Amino acid sequence: MSFAERHVLETLVYLPMLTAAVLVMLPFGWRALARWISIGSALALLLASLYVFFVFDRSAEGFQLVRVLPWFEPLGIDFRLGVDGLAVLMVLLTGIVAFSGAIIAANVERETKSYYVLLFILIAGVYGTFVSIDLFFFFFFYELAIVPMYLLIGVWGSSSTFKDFDRPKEYGAMKLVLMIVAASLLVWVAIIVMYNEAGLGTFSIPALSEFARSGGEGGGPGFSPQFQRVVFPLVMVGFGLLAGLWPLHTWSPDGHVAAPTTVSMLHAGVLMKLGAFGIIRVGMLLLPEGMQDWALVLFVLGTVNVIYGAISAMAQTDLKYVVGYSSVSHMGYVLMGIATMDPVGITGASLQMFSHGVMTALFFAVVGAIYERTHTRDILVLNGLASRMGWITAFFVIAGLTSLGLPGLSGFIAELLVFVGAFRTQPVLGVLGVIGAAITAVYILRLVARVFFGERSTEWDGLKDLTAREGFAMGALVVPILLVGVYPGPFLDVIAPGVDLVLAALEG
Amino acid sequence: MRVDFSLLFPEMALAALGFLVLVVDLILPQDQVARRNAAAAAVAVLGMVAVGALAVVTTPDRGTSVYGGLLFIDAYALLFKLLFLGVGIAVVLMSAEYVGRVIRHPGEFYGLVVFSVLGSALMASAGELLTAYVALELLSFCLFVLVGLTRGDRRSAEASTKYILLGAISSAVMLYGISLLYGTAGTTVFPEMGAQFWANFSPTVIVGFAMLLAGFGFKLALVPFHLWAPDVYEGAPTPVTALVAVLSKAATFALLLRFLAEASLSTFDEWQLALAVLAALTMTVGTLTALAQHNIKRLFAYSSIAQVGFVMVGVVAMTEAAANAVLLHLVGYAFSNLAAFAVIVSVEAKTRKEEIADYAGLSTASPLMAMVLTAALFSLAGLPIFAGFITKFYLFTTAADAGYLWLAVLAIANSVISLYYYLRIVREMYITEPAAAPERIRLPAASAGALWALLAGTIAIGVYPGPVAAAVDAATDALGPFVGAS
Numbered sequence A: 001m002s003f004a005e006r007h008v009l010e011t012l013v014y015l016p017m018l019t020a021a022v023l024v025m026l027p028f029g030w031r032a033l034a035r036w037i038s039i040g041s042a043l044a045l046l047l048a049s050l051y052v053f054f055v056f057d058r059s060a061e062g063f064q065l066v067r068v069l070p071w072f073e074p075l076g077i078d079f080r081l082g083v084d085g086l087a088v089l090m091v092l093l094t095g096i097v098a099f100s101g102a103i104i105a106a107n108v109e110r111e112t113k114s115y116y117v118l119l120f121i122l123i124a125g126v127y128g129t130f131v132s133i134d135l136f137f138f139f140f141f142y143e144l145a146i147v148p149m150y151l152l153i154g155v156w157g158s159s160s161t162f163k164d165f166d167r168p169k170e171y172g173a174m175k176l177v178l179m180i181v182a183a184s185l186l187v188w189v190a191i192i193v194m195y196n197e198a199g200l201g202t203f204s205i206p207a208l209s210e211f212a213r214s215g216g217e218g219g220g221p222g223f224s225p226q227f228q229r230v231v232f233p234l235v236m237v238g239f240g241l242l243a244g245l246w247p248l249h250t251w252s253p254d255g256h257v258a259a260p261t262t263v264s265m266l267h268a269g270v271l272m273k274l275g276a277f278g279i280i281r282v283g284m285l286l287l288p289e290g291m292q293d294w295a296l297v298l299f300v301l302g303t304v305n306v307i308y309g310a311i312s313a314m315a316q317t318d319l320k321y322v323v324g325y326s327s328v329s330h331m332g333y334v335l336m337g338i339a340t341m342d343p344v345g346i347t348g349a350s351l352q353m354f355s356h357g358v359m360t361a362l363f364f365a366v367v368g369a370i371y372e373r374t375h376t377r378d379i380l381v382l383n384g385l386a387s388r389m390g391w392i393t394a395f396f397v398i399a400g401l402t403s404l405g406l407p408g409l410s411g412f413i414a415e416l417l418v419f420v421g422a423f424r425t426q427p428v429l430g431v432l433g434v435i436g437a438a439i440t441a442v443y444i445l446r447l448v449a450r451v452f453f454g455e456r457s458t459e460w461d462g463l464k465d466l467t468a469r470e471g472f473a474m475g476a477l478v479v480p481i482l483l484v485g486v487y488p489g490p491f492l493d494v495i496a497p498g499v500d501l502v503l504a505a506l507e508g
Numbered sequence B: 001m002r003v004d005f006s007l008l009f010p011e012m013a014l015a016a017l018g019f020l021v022l023v024v025d026l027i028l029p030q031d032q033v034a035r036r037n038a039a040a041a042a043v044a045v046l047g048m049v050a051v052g053a054l055a056v057v058t059t060p061d062r063g064t065s066v067y068g069g070l071l072f073i074d075a076y077a078l079l080f081k082l083l084f085l086g087v088g089i090a091v092v093l094m095s096a097e098y099v100g101r102v103i104r105h106p107g108e109f110y111g112l113v114v115f116s117v118l119g120s121a122l123m124a125s126a127g128e129l130l131t132a133y134v135a136l137e138l139l140s141f142c143l144f145v146l147v148g149l150t151r152g153d154r155r156s157a158e159a160s161t162k163y164i165l166l167g168a169i170s171s172a173v174m175l176y177g178i179s180l181l182y183g184t185a186g187t188t189v190f191p192e193m194g195a196q197f198w199a200n201f202s203p204t205v206i207v208g209f210a211m212l213l214a215g216f217g218f219k220l221a222l223v224p225f226h227l228w229a230p231d232v233y234e235g236a237p238t239p240v241t242a243l244v245a246v247l248s249k250a251a252t253f254a255l256l257l258r259f260l261a262e263a264s265l266s267t268f269d270e271w272q273l274a275l276a277v278l279a280a281l282t283m284t285v286g287t288l289t290a291l292a293q294h295n296i297k298r299l300f301a302y303s304s305i306a307q308v309g310f311v312m313v314g315v316v317a318m319t320e321a322a323a324n325a326v327l328l329h330l331v332g333y334a335f336s337n338l339a340a341f342a343v344i345v346s347v348e349a350k351t352r353k354e355e356i357a358d359y360a361g362l363s364t365a366s367p368l369m370a371m372v373l374t375a376a377l378f379s380l381a382g383l384p385i386f387a388g389f390i391t392k393f394y395l396f397t398t399a400a401d402a403g404y405l406w407l408a409v410l411a412i413a414n415s416v417i418s419l420y421y422y423l424r425i426v427r428e429m430y431i432t433e434p435a436a437a438p439e440r441i442r443l444p445a446a447s448a449g450a451l452w453a454l455l456a457g458t459i460a461i462g463v464y465p466g467p468v469a470a471a472v473d474a475a476t477d478a479l480g481p482f483v484g485a486s
Helices: A001-024 A033-053 A087-105 A111-132 A135-144 A148-157 A169-198 A205-214 A224-242 A251-258 A261-284 A288-315 A317-339 A343-374 A390-403 A410-425 A427-452 A468-486 A489-505 B004-028 B034-056 B073-100 B106-123 B129-145 B154-185 B192-200 B201-221 B228-235 B238-262 B269-290 B298-315 B320-351 B367-381 B387-401 B404-429 B445-463 B466-477
Strands: A064-072 A077-083 B064-066 B070-075
Touching: A001 A033, A001 A064, A001 A111, A033 A087, A033 A111, A064 A390, A077 A087, A077 A111, A077 A343, A077 A390, A087 A261, A087 A343, A087 A468, A087 B238, A111 A135, A111 A148, A111 A261, A111 A317, A111 B228, A135 A169, A135 B387, A148 A251, A148 A288, A148 B192, A148 B320, A169 A205, A169 A224, A169 A251, A169 A261, A169 A427, A169 B387, A205 A261, A205 A489, A205 B228, A224 A261, A224 A288, A224 B129, A224 B269, A251 A317, A251 B129, A261 A288, A261 A343, A261 A489, A288 A489, A317 A410, A317 A427, A317 B404, A343 A390, A343 A410, A343 A468, A343 A489, A390 A410, A390 A427, A390 A468, A410 A468, A410 B154, A410 B269, A410 B387, A427 A468, A427 B073, A468 B106, A489 B004, A489 B034, A489 B070, B004 B034, B004 B064, B004 B070, B034 B073, B034 B106, B034 B269, B070 B073, B070 B106, B073 B238, B073 B320, B073 B367, B073 B445, B073 B466, B106 B129, B106 B238, B129 B154, B129 B238, B154 B201, B154 B298, B192 B238, B201 B238, B201 B269, B228 B298, B228 B387, B269 B367, B269 B404, B298 B404, B320 B367, B320 B445, B320 B466, B367 B387, B367 B404, B367 B445, B387 B445
Parallel strands: none
Antiparallel strands: A064 A077, B064 B070
């Protein structure tokens, strides 16, 4: 391996941490410098992510760019990094959303420096989870991504007011953090139990996966079917909560609405993917038989996610809540795709993770831009924005059309693959999934018609369209949407070896 | 019997240092409180650094004991001596400003801190029950006086009275337990006791154990022996609260672990079960009661109770790996808790306030203090990149491996609940708008230095625990047989 190949994954973890440390030391007044350091660092991370995407060998098997550094000898914990096809795609997603988010975050006036510090801790956690192939560090970074959330939402977030009750931002922050940490409790228990049951003295995911498949070096039984049946639900619910699994999704709309724009982008765009990624990485690779036992439950819950999220989105009057519930609905497709255990379905789920990540980030960026200008997100008040804000409208429409699955945009191909996989395995649930997509079309089109093309009101006359900087940040998100939509080949090629890895585990 | 006195130099030097600090305060002019304060603090800090170096030099590579097994001089004792000295230094540094404002005779305060470190060091070395008892009493007496040191403060006086009365009762119970055990075993030296118990097992041994356990339980504030803790934590001068929370807990665990290992008590099932029930009760009651607190020192009283419950999980498991985990957790806990107390002491020295609501706006008044307290709280809650994450992970993994999965799961659940009350403090500091615009707080150099050092330690253990883990491993190697060891 070349020097760059050896160190690129570490860089993805160290650089955000280093950026956070440098920003901590910076005097409070130096706002402009803090912005430039942050955006520069995010750009470097995007380039490193692209490098990983291009250097990844699509024809090789197993984990690549592996790097192992001994870390904690008593338990056999190593700082073990490596990526498979799925992780590569997620790394790229993180790079794109973090870059766009860092630019959007330049609009933050209050305590800009501290905001960026916490943002980069979040980014370090996300990258770390995707590139760790040691169960301990997977969990370490997973928790690290949650650490800054409370302050990010609590300090910089916004409260919502409804007709007869309020949702203060602290409520969203506390709910989000406590629910995710409580779910990680289940993951923690599962990790301890698997480590002790395997008795290999290592947390290495490849080694444990090998053990699960063939009983490791001794050729023993691996994890017994009963063991897998009991432990898998811990993993499914623990990670599933972060993926918005119904009925544990309630933190997601409340948290995402309360969060400031960049945090919503990163959290709904990338962090929710950690949950689905965890189910694949830990659940499918290490507990394949448990996955088979529980697949139908996951399938049904995923379908409920799709329908329930879509119907809830229809009922919202707050623009951001619409997007929040639409995330719950779209993550349902990911869960459905995973539960098919079918090559096409899993490929679709992976692509949907990427597609939804970029799309929802764009949604939140646009909604944030609208809120900054109008100071309201009430659909019943906003109308006819298209005549004042052409660019904002354009970006919202692109995100909306991706969301309802218009051919030519990334959402179409991803959802199509999920549906194909679903029809092959559970046709009834597949039909329900398609109905969910139809409901999405209803609420998105109704929203676009009213908010952007409705009757023009003089109230919004003085408002300005996007600045060049905001436009650039959102444009960076549109590129992958179009690219995946018209030329998905390279993305599917990257996913393929990752899916093979999972299928090999499932087939035993 | 010839005794190599050079092995005891650190303890002797520490005793001498305690008197020296008292004398420094006495010989300087009585009207210059600030100068006496600075001089006594400086002597105490420099002296403790020197004693630490002395301890490293005089401890032989292969552990040994003096006076026929009364005191062990080994890597285990050394690790704890260094930890206790570190705690003492940190407490002196963080409290210099507080002592200058609140306490009339600073020498008494610093001298007693040094003596309590001495008592703790002897507890970590003790290889015999009566020596252990005397060392424990030395620590306790120092703390009794320190708790009541703010003369004229009624809460302080009440706390001190309560602590002395209950402490005396618990000491009496413990001593009676020791006498029963001595009656059966005919010895009080740890390794010999274990063998005798197995040979002459009788109900007397069980009663003796129960009484001994009650004594330890009082010192550790295990539920149901914890009722003194909240009042003492709240009433004591805040630096003393830090000492009670960190030093006395760590010292008692040092003694308990050595006793359990050397006397092979961990193979004794009923004793293990009693400890497991106490651990489960302690962490659950501590966590749930902490939820309702609004005074930050009371909150930390219950949070310490919960933390002690977590450590007990490892003590119950008592394999060599679990003992390692206990030690590592104690080191991490010392850093995190001291970091938190360094902030609480500084805030109280400036504002005289100790309600959680008074922390509103601290992030504006002093970004450094708010950041350090947040880091300390996250560490106590067990979040990465701080010490608490890896130490708790280690502790619960080894406990589950030893067959105490139910206890580990309960501990993890409590750990999640604890995040809620720790976050409440974070909310006050960063999110709640203060009633009046907060005045910027300028910290003295000593406090700021202590804050940075404790923060660095908390993060260093969390990010790279290897070196500390190696030292801990060397320490437990010096102990007697463990469960599962051949």
